[in-house]
Amino acid sequence: MTMATTQNNTGRTRGGLNLQVIGPIVALIALVLIGMALNSNFLSYANITNVLARSAFIGIIAVGMTFVITAGGLDLSVGSMAAFVAGLMILVMNQLTTSLGVSLPVILLGIALALVAGLVAGLINGILITRVGIEAFIVTLGTMGIYRSLITWLADGGTLSLGFEMRELYRPVYYGGIAGISWPIIAFVVVAVLGEVVMRHTAFGRHCAAIGSNEKVARYSSIPVARVKLATYVLLGLLVGFAVVMYVPRLGSASASTGLLWELEAIAAVIIGGTLLKGGFGRVWGTVVGVLILSLIGNLLNLTDFVSPYLNGAIQGAVIILAVVLQRKGGTER
Amino acid sequence: MTMATTQNNTGRTRGGLNLQVIGPIVALIALVLIGMALNSNFLSYANITNVLARSAFIGIIAVGMTFVITAGGLDLSVGSMAAFVAGLMILVMNQLTTSLGVSLPVILLGIALALVAGLVAGLINGILITRVGIEAFIVTLGTMGIYRSLITWLADGGTLSLGFEMRELYRPVYYGGIAGISWPIIAFVVVAVLGEVVMRHTAFGRHCAAIGSNEKVARYSSIPVARVKLATYVLLGLLVGFAVVMYVPRLGSASASTGLLWELEAIAAVIIGGTLLKGGFGRVWGTVVGVLILSLIGNLLNLTDFVSPYLNGAIQGAVIILAVVLQRKGGTER
Amino acid sequence: MADPILSLNGVSKSFGPIEVLHGVDFELRPGEIHALIGENGAGKSTTMKILGGYIDASGGEIRWQGQPVSFASSEEAEARGIVMIHQEFNLAEHLGVDQNVFLGRELKRGWRLDHAAMRGRAAALLDQLECHIDPSARVAGLSVPAKQMVEIAKALSRDLRVLIMDEPTAVLTERDCEILFRQIERLREQGVAILYTSHKLSEVKRICDRVSVLRDGVMVRSAKVAEITEDEMAAAMVGRELSDLYPAKAVPADEVMLEVEGLSVPGLIAEASLTLRRGEVLGIGGLVGAGRTELAEAIAGLRPRSGEVRLMGRTLPAGQVKTAMERGLVYLTEDRKGAGLLLDKSLRENLTLPLLHRFGRVLIDRRAEEAALDKAIADFAIRAPDREMPVGNLSGGNQQKLLLAKTLLSEPQVILIDEPTRGIDIGTKQQIYTLIAELAAAGHAIIVISSEMPELIGLASRVLVMHAGRIVGALDGDAVNEGAIVRLAMGLGESNGEAAA
Amino acid sequence: ETIGVSIPAATHGWAGALNFHAERTIAHLEEVYPDLDFVLATTPDSATQVSDLEDMVATRGIDALVVLPFESEPLTGPIQRIAESGTWVTVVDRGLSVEGIETLYVAGDNDSFGRTAGQYFADTLDDGAKVVVMRGIPSTVDNERVAGFEEAIDGSGIEVLAMDHGNWNRDTAFTLMQDWLSRFPQIDAVWAADDDMAVGALAAIEQAGRTGEMIVVGGAGMKEMVDRIRNGDATVPVNVTYPPSMISTAIEMTAVGVTGAAPMSGEFIIASELITPENAADYYFEDSPY
Ligand SMILES: Nc1ncnc2c1ncn2[C@@H]1O[C@H](COP(=O)(O)OP(=O)(O)OP(=O)(O)O)[C@@H](O)[C@H]1O
Ligand SMILES: Nc1ncnc2c1ncn2[C@@H]1O[C@H](COP(=O)(O)OP(=O)(O)OP(=O)(O)O)[C@@H](O)[C@H]1O
């Protein structure tokens, strides 16, 4: 009843274990156990590598999304943006190949282009939101349509493909690795760790939370609100570009259906991970757990024949809800 | 930076014309003028009827969505829910036809079923959100997947079609009308007018706005917060059911692709109309304008050859953003 | 005497068409504690926000050390050492105490935040304020006074030359006030210029060097505190002489209106019992965190509870605010912004919110609402420049009056009032006291929870004192005095009466 | 032996029928060959399909794969690697961009699908006839079909008034057709590159009361359409086949090949044929869902 006691249950506990913290982890462990029970190959090196590597795209994007959401924003355009950036990258790399041949510089230029394009796309979103002052939902819904159209148009309705030889050269960026750990996994881990550090241990992370919590307070505390918000969108755009750098060598192509629904998956991962949708509190490690939960569901469904493939979506939906029930037990309403 | 500027655009001025109020209307008028300039048939009775009638589904749903969003909630599941309810309705009507023959009772039972199914679906969302306490975004993302899967499963991957004779009997509900005004338009107008009255002139509407504005204040003002929030989801579900009642007679079929992205369109319409995404203020007439803006864009694009069809989505996206820029000039950020 | 560090010269301010400050002249000097007093809505907060760089003046001149300046933003003002504590909290609720204290000016080691240093310094600042909250606790979970202490700690953590505080003591207990005063006296020694507002004139008299009086946006008087009496201050503010602040106490009847037996709220309240009679004004005193608010909220159905609550003989079910209201029991919250008013809605919408079903059957009767608002504005002397404005733009005191009007709209029999005069000017305070006395005399039963000792003593015929979630004593008649209340509140000594129940 | 089957999810009518046939065939074969195991995965996009294939190899140890690639280009590499590891690969419908990977190739002919419809228009419509074209979801399949159609009508004097994406969706097609009817006072023929879209177009034409002014040619041989042709509906004179049941053929042939019952390899291209009132009865399958 003293001040001390009441303040304990307000979460963000340092040290103490509570549902909010362990909820997502419990869900993850449960999925792993189910996987082990269902199929002996589940824990095989190949399967684990596959699951982790393919989580990397959404994972890297979701880390960026964590910052955007923590600062009270939202970005629905990331999936289309990824498709567009991938298409642009492929187009330009194919062009470059004609002049530079199948060579490393082409790849490096392509990577640079993807990063810059992602950054610019994020900047556009950010400027429309923070400077022009339109709701993030609307801006990114708009740019979602725009990028999706642009990739369709770039690909002339079909598929943009990287030249075959170029693809072979670029391939190791997805399929290769060091010490048996593939590059996408390494990239994901690096982004996640950096993200966690930035969120918890830098002024930027703290300012994001403050803005998401109460923008006026942040402004009164002389935080450059518009600039920080803009930075979250730019960061997200950059990470989308980075995810594309990993994605293109996987399939070597981009089309109108590339990155479809990635935005929902990324947002779902962020929220499953315990970040508040309304902003004010975010945790990157939670997002990572959320991403893994989502990929594992897909993987588990492929491991068994229990359910009609028609019902995959239903299982996914149910698990998403359950994962959050676990952590929000008696928690806040929205 | 002054208080004055920030507080002026909290808007909702009565009497005085401000951008926030006339913004969406200006956008709508602009689109109508463009349409008239582009094609002489634009204002023809047939075209206007077509546009209005097909806006009705999204429109009816968007009116319900206005209440949900005003009360601080969100529903991503409406599109799948519509598909599922439509599938269920067709399945049951086909069953009933075998026993009751091609007769009016079958239609009435079908309609009743659609309304009840929608209501129950809304109730499930609402209970998960208000009683179990999971974020609306997650709950409805989950049920979105679930309903989409269920309709795929019900339709065995294909299309559920109403028996041919039954379809002929039910057809007039979409294509018929009185005094040259087709039923869907009448239904839309009735729902919109009722919605506007409920939002502005009843305790329920006030309570929604109060809850969206500050849930704690609402609770301390002895408003049954959970019950009102639940009611918004139930109302939305019911309206989804009602929209389905109008939708099924149109083509007499439902499939996994029915209602795809309706949720985004409905939410976009609500926000273009001036309702605040974070809740606390909603206006139904704005939503109606938003729905019309969205349908008109599609109509205009089909009436002209200006742009590559690949870029339709880009134009749509740009117009959505512009429509909101018009009203949020220098307005609040999110 | 030192030269003014910050001054206003003929400053005016308009919000839209309404001018609220009309050519205000004002000087603030280093090493002085300067009080700005005035009625609710007189323009005190507005003046302070102009000084703090939060809003622009519409006309006139602001001078910094004699030179005209115009602050483009609060940051510019802060860069000069001007720090303001707002009337409303400016804390990011999701963040921790230490994180709030250093928000925007985080301590770093290289590019990394120096968590340990910030927590350490926050702890030291809180220690200095004798505030025993965990620096890593989330602000959302803090009590109102604790939040205010965090605000103060935040201000103290800066390099101060001018400290502006808008009613800092309104939400503090007396003990906290004393701590605050010690701190500002220390700052005065260091040559900091301190400006603050308060509606507690005795406090002004005691610790301030100078007092300036605003009335209706005009500076009507500025004097050394030594040269002006409390009554003169009040007269200057209100524009008339004030008679006795507290009305005569009504004599309670025998009829029991409210009975509480063994009420517990897990972790907050243990076994509280009380009875309230018709016509009685029962005070509840105690320190911050004693659980007075929780007790009242539990009775009113706003918190889950165990134990028995009987309203006029009938058992009141737990957790049902609406039933309580319908049966005639209401609670006026202490948290005006968080739980009392919808800041973005108009006066009318706020006033009728709990009682919409009485304004029309299906459709809301707008005209009846307007009439109710007319009556509320008249009854409670609410000063609103525009009826349709969002109540967030009302002055703090007028918000409080509106909240009172809203709570009393259902014409309740039993009224639980938590901190009724927080942020209310002395003229209005008197009106509210009179109102409470009148309500009691008219046969209502009232519980007043207050951290202002004189208020409890002046209003209540009987006072219960809470400590650590328990009712530890009841004081009656002549036994109601500051010493006794404080002793019980600190947990020293039991007393007779209901405490044992 | 385990056979993996990976096909696109049922997001439109034709794919739905594909799913139906795949499930039915698998159920049937599991009875016939008790020692055969099947793994069926449906995919909403290329990336997921690659993931599904990875999972099948890593966790289910498939011996044969029947795959209808969501898109050719992105799936070529992954399927190639599976084939290289010695797994039997049957590619259905959409050819890979590198030749010689698959053991067996069973496909419809998209070019022929568009060409057949175009040829019919060129043959039957007058010089100067006005047509509108409803395309599918932007994709290679759609591009091939439209290219075939355009080549076939080239030089015939047929005027294409408008061409837009109906996304293989009834509702989109309905909307599109409504607007085209408002826009063009004269339309002589509609080519809907899929029967789902034809259903939407027909509803819009009927609503506008312009039935009889134009013909509608869809594609893929949906039951409803074939029925109308069979009954001599003047609006729907012909249809073009593109049987979703090709997946059954592919799975069955793979099963036979894997169990070694008979040697199986090569290409089976199922050319699109014109369904006319004369032969419609041969294409009408009472119990087909599509
Ligand atoms: N942003 C605003 N828009 C419109 N009117 C405003 C705004 N801010 C303040 N006002 C009005 O200006 C007047 C002065 O307000 P102010 O807050 O300065 O009063 P105050 O002296 O601080 O009163 P209190 O003692 O109640 O805090 C009031 O009438 C108030 O309604
Ligand atoms: N919503 C809440 N969540 C968590 N703790 C709370 C909440 N509301 C109050 N508390 C805690 O309950 C304790 C008692 O509350 P409070 O300080 O309001 O009691 P009080 O006796 O009414 O004091 P006062 O009225 O002087 O503020 C405090 O420690 C406070 O932090």
Ligand SMILES: [Mg+2]
């Ligand atoms: Mg004030």
Ligand SMILES: [Mg+2]
């Ligand atoms: Mg209290």
